[in-house]
Amino acid sequence: MRYFLRSFLKEARAVSFVFFLFISAGAIAQTPTLITDADDYSPGTTATLTGSGFSAGEVVTLLVVHTPQMPDNSDPQYYQPWVVIADADGNFITTWNIPLDGTAIGATFKATADGLTSGSHAEVFFTDSQLGNNAVAIDPAVLIFGTGTYGSASVFTYLVKVTSSNGGSADLSDVNLSLSSLPAGITGSFSTTVLHFGSSPSVQTSTLTIQTQSNTDIPSPNIFTVTATPKSGTSRSSTFNIAIIPKSVTPAITVADKFYDGSQSTPVTYSLTGILFGDNVSLS
Structure with missing residues (x-):
């Protein structure tokens, strides 16, 4: 009888240990995470947000806010929540456009992801510094x-x-x-x-x-x-x-006096005033 009890308790402990490992592994696997593809972004670029550890197929609500929170933004349309659907593995990928407005530039942001079914929550911080030193x-x-x-x-x-x-x-x-x-x-x-x-x-x-x-x-x-x-x-x-x-050049034209009868030519002389540095200037 003692042998039976010792064997039973030993097997029970083994089963309990395996069950504990299974539960722990499951809990670790289901821990929700949210990451960005960079820690800092230039204004006008796009941040890629990747989530994991959510329930399969559940609706996940995302929101990006200033931290510390700022009540007024030049472009409030950037700070509205949006939803994505997690895939069969509880993962999703989405994007957020980095604003160009004055309140966003130089700011620190917090992105949050909340599962509507599981209640899972994850968040990540990132910054919007200068235009990659192109500012x-x-x-x-x-x-x-x-x-x-x-x-x-x-x-x-x-x-x-x-x-x-x-x-x-x-x-x-x-x-x-x-x-x-x-x-x-x-x-x-x-x-x-x-x-x-x-x-x-x-x-x-x-x-x-x-x-x-x-x-x-x-x-x-x-x-x-x-x-x-x-x-x-x-x-x-x-x-x-x-x-x-351009400098003005003044021409002077002189025609000799004579009676013109159409049979003889008469000399015409001309000069240009204001020519500098041997410039090639012609008069026609």
């Missing part, structure tokens, strides 16, 4: 001073404005300014070639000075480029033009 925009260079005429040395002054479109967790750091190639006789320089941006939206400016010589040819085309290059990411460019006004 610079450059306005067209604005002429604030200067006129030029062929034959005279001239100075043109332009204002170059570069904007960091947003703030974020990253630091744009240095943004370098550069000029496209200029024709012979034209030189250009910036008051500063390096602009520094922090993690908050801001505008930085530099003054571009263009100098021409008295014998500088009128450029054709006369459009050139200023480029802002972040420490990493995509450069941004804008254009400006150098307007050198």
